[in-house]
Amino acid sequence: MQENREDMENQGIMENTEDLNLENRPYAGIVIQVGSDHQTCHIRLEKPSEGMSGPSIKQMMEALSERKVIFGIKEQMLEKLSEKPVYDLNLAIAKGISPVRGSDGEVLLHIKKDKDYKPEYNEEGTVDYKNISHFQMAQKGQILGTIVPPTEGQPGISILGQKVPTLKGKDAYLPIGLNTALSEDKTQIIALRDGLIKYAGDRIDISEQFHLRGNVDILSGNINFPGDVTIEGDVCSGFSVKSGGNIIVRGVVEEAELRAEGNIQIAKGINGMGRDLIFAGGDLACKYIENASVQVNGNIFTDYIIDSKVICHGNIALSGSKEVLFGGDIRLKGELKAKEIGNLSESVTCIEILGVRIIDKDKMATLIQEKDQCSRTVGLLVESAGNIAKIIDKGHISQEIIEQLKKLREQVHLLENRLACIDTEIEKVGNGESTIYRGTVTCKRKIYPGVKVCFGDQKLRIEEGGMDFCRIYCHNDEILHGTL
Numbered sequence: 339m340q341e342n343r344e345d346m347e348n349q350g351i352m353e354n355t356e357d358l359n360l361e362n363r364p365y366a367g368i369v370i371q372v373g374s375d376h377q378t379c380h381i382r383l384e385k386p387s388e389g390m391s392g393p394s395i396k397q398m399m400e401a402l403s404e405r406k407v408i409f410g411i412k413e414q415m416l417e418k419l420s421e422k423p424v425y426d427l428n429l430a431i432a433k434g435i436s437p438v439r440g441s442d443g444e445v446l447l448h449i450k451k452d453k454d455y456k457p458e459y460n461e462e463g464t465v466d467y468k469n470i471s472h473f474q475m476a477q478k479g480q481i482l483g484t485i486v487p488p489t490e491g492q493p494g495i496s497i498l499g500q501k502v503p504t505l506k507g508k509d510a511y512l513p514i515g516l517n518t519a520l521s522e523d524k525t526q527i528i529a530l531r532d533g534l535i536k537y538a539g540d541r542i543d544i545s546e547q548f549h550l551r552g553n554v555d556i557l558s559g560n561i562n563f564p565g566d567v568t569i570e571g572d573v574c575s576g577f578s579v580k581s582g583g584n585i586i587v588r589g590v591v592e593e594a595e596l597r598a599e600g601n602i603q604i605a606k607g608i609n610g611m612g613r614d615l616i617f618a619g620g621d622l623a624c625k626y627i628e629n630a631s632v633q634v635n636g637n638i639f640t641d642y643i644i645d646s647k648v649i650c651h652g653n654i655a656l657s658g659s660k661e662v663l664f665g666g667d668i669r670l671k672g673e674l675k676a677k678e679i680g681n682l683s684e685s686v687t688c689i690e691i692l693g694v695r696i697i698d699k700d701k702m703a704t705l706i707q708e709k710d711q712c713s714r715t716v717g718l719l720v721e722s723a724g725n726i727a728k729i730i731d732k733g734h735i736s737q738e739i740i741e742q743l744k745k746l747r748e749q750v751h752l753l754e755n756r757l758a759c760i761d762t763e764i765e766k767v768g769n770g771e772s773t774i775y776r777g778t779v780t781c782k783r784k785i786y787p788g789v790k791v792c793f794g795d796q797k798l799r800i801e802e803g804g805m806d807f808c809r810i811y812c813h814n815d816e817i818l819h820g821t822l
Contacts, residue, residue, distance in 0.1 A: 368393055368401040371428065376496035379407050379432035385425040392423035402432070409499040410434050432497045440491030443510030445483045445527065449474055449535055449542075474535040476544050482518060482535070483527040483542075485510055515541035534566050536583065545583060553589070554579055566600070584620070591616070591624075601636070608632070612647060621652070643668070645685075651692075661782070663687065673778045680786030680800065690792040691812065693773035702767050709760045716753045719746050775812040782807065782822065793817055 367384030379402070383393060393401075395416050402411060411432045419429075476482065488507030496502050514520065515538055517531045529535075533544040548563040553571035561567060564582040572589035573579055573596065579587075584600035591604055593611045601620035608616060610630035616622070621636035627643045634650045641658025645665035648654070653672035656663060661677035665685045668674070671692045680687050723746040726739060775793045779785075785808065789800040793812035798819070810819040 368398060370401050370405045370407065370431075372405055372407065372497070376498050376500070377434040377436055377494075377502075378430060379405070379410075379497050380428040381419075381431040382428050383419065383423050383425050393420065395420045398431075407432050407497050409495055410497050434496045434502070435494045437494035437502045437504035438492035439505045440489040440507035442507040443488040444486045445510050445513065446486060447483045449476075449482055451537055476529040476531075476533055476535050478529055478532050480529045481521075481526050482529055483513070485512070485520075485525050485527070511540070513541045515543040517544035517546070518542050534583070536566075547583070548581075554594070567598075578614075585618075607640075610646075612645075625658070637672070664786075671777050673780060675780045675782070677781070677783040678786070679779070679781050679784075680789040680804070682786065684786060684788030687789045688792070689779060689789065691775050691777035691779070693775045693794055695773050698767055698772070702764065705760055705764050705767065709757060709764070712753050712757050712760065716750055716757070719750045719753070722746055723750065777811075779810040780822070781805070781809075791817070 367386055369382040369384065371380040371382070373379065381398065381401075386392065398416050398419065399411075402408075409432070412430070415429065415431060488509055490506050491504035493504045494502035512520070512527065514527060517529065517533060518527055518541075519530055520526070521528050527542070529544050531544050531546060533546045536543045536545050545565045547566035547568055548561065549568045549570075550558060550561070551570045552558065553574055554561060554569055554577045555572075555574040558577075560578045560580075561569075562578075562580045566583035566585070567579055567581040568586045568588075569579065570588045573587055573591045573594040575593040578595035578597070579585055580595075580597045582599050585596055585598040585602045587596075587602075587604045587606075590606040591608045591610070593609070593614055595614040595616070596602060597615070597617045599619040602616065602618040602622045602624075604622075604624035607624050607626035607628065608630045609628055610616070612629050612631050614631065616630060616632045618634045618636065620634075621639065622632065622634045623639040626641050627638075627646050627648065629644070630646045632638070632646060632648045632650075634648075634652065637652035638648070638650050638654045640654075640656060642656060642660040643654075643663045643666070646668075647666055648668045648670070650668075650670040650672070652670070654668070654670055654674045654676075656676040662681075663674075663676050663679050664681045664687050667688045667690070669690045669692055671694065674689065679689070723743060726743045726746065730739060730743070773794060779791055783806070785800050785805045787800050787802055787804055791798045791800075791810050794815075796812065796815065796817045798810065798817045805819065807822040808819050809822055810817065812818070
């Protein structure tokens with residue numbers, strides 16, 4: 339009788355009253371996964387064997403404790419899992435508090451950047467070129483910017499209950515340049531001299547400019563200055579002004595030469611004979627351009643252009659009482675805006691929109707990638723062919739080996755031919771740059787006969803009657819025009 343009882347107990351037929359206590363009943367199917375950063379923890383319950391019930395809260399807490407997880411435990415989820423277990427699924431059961439990195443320091447500038455300065459329009463929509471204030475002047479001791487220091491940040495807590503250190507924010511980059519410095523308490527950037535505020539890359543410079551209160555004439559001679567130049571009077575015929583920065587002329591520019599690496603602003607206008615060049619590395623703003631030769635890398639802001647040769651790599655915006663353009667040769671990359679182009683006399687006026695050459699970068703990258711892959715494959719095939727050739731040299735000759743060597747050599751030959759073709763295609767793509775025309779011609783009133791608009795080889799001649807309120811542009815190598 340005793341032996342039968344022992345056999346039944348070994349076979350699990352008889353129940354142990356202690357096993358009926360779920361809190362003490364063993365359950366090995368609890369898997370705890372702790373994240374490498376100790377900020378997350380997942381639990382996975384494995385389905386128990388027959389006759390076994392799911393885990394209790396106590397058992398799950400003990401499993402977490404064994405992995406030293408003591409913080410951020412989702413107790414409500416533990417209760418739900420003990421009531422309705424979910425098996426074979428990783429569930430987030432604990433989450434720590436991540437540290438909050440401190441905010442970086444910054445410099446709050448009290449001045450405007452060059453790009454924020456544009457000609458100001460009055461209520462009539464025109465520009466008062468007699469009162470140009472395109473540039474910012476600084477006075478000695480002026481506060482240019484205030485430095486905001488970085489913050490310390492907020493530490494976190496891991497699921498192991500440990501403090502997680504935070505990172506302090508980075509110090510602000512200080513755009514200190516020529517004639518600028520930190521204040522004594524290191525909280526401000528100040529100007530050390532009077533001068534012109536300039537942005538040189540990512541720093542602020544105070545440039546000491548050349549200031550002439552009269553005309554550029556026989557009394558002053560030609561001017562060649564590495565910084566900014568301001569002329570209170572006129573630039574007379576036969577003289578030149580060259581600047582490594584910006585040029586401001588309060589009067590008129592006659593038959594003279596102006597060269598500036600930056601912007602040029604002329605309060606009255608340009609009266610040239612078409613021989614001397616006006617060159618601006620930045621923008622040109624003036625009242626008018628007449629019988630002049632002008633080259634501008636930026637934009638042109640003026641009222642009217644007459645019988646001039648103009649090359650502009652930006653936009654030409656005519657704004658003022660006239661807003662007309664006629665005669666001469668105008669070449670630009672951007673948009674030309676005017677009220678009237680040409681005149682009743684049908685003066686020959688040529689407008690050419692310059693194209694921008696582009697390379698098919700995607701196709702070039704694909705060809706280079708294919709070339710690299712083919713080169714690697716050729717190298718592997720040549721190596722394999724060499725190994726087979728060594729086997730043949732040792733006298734191990736069979737028809738199968740000979741055929742294999744033959745196929746390898748054929749593949750190498752085909753790939754070498756393909757490499758030659760790829761090189762040819764790469765050369766074609768490099769030499770076959772396509773040209774796109776982003777510029778447009780917008781006329782708010784009338785374009786007269788005698789005007790010719792060109793986009794590369796495509797030409798549009800304005801015929802009798804002209805065109806009114808129109809916009810001319812190029813699309814898919816075809817000149818199109820529509821009504822405004």
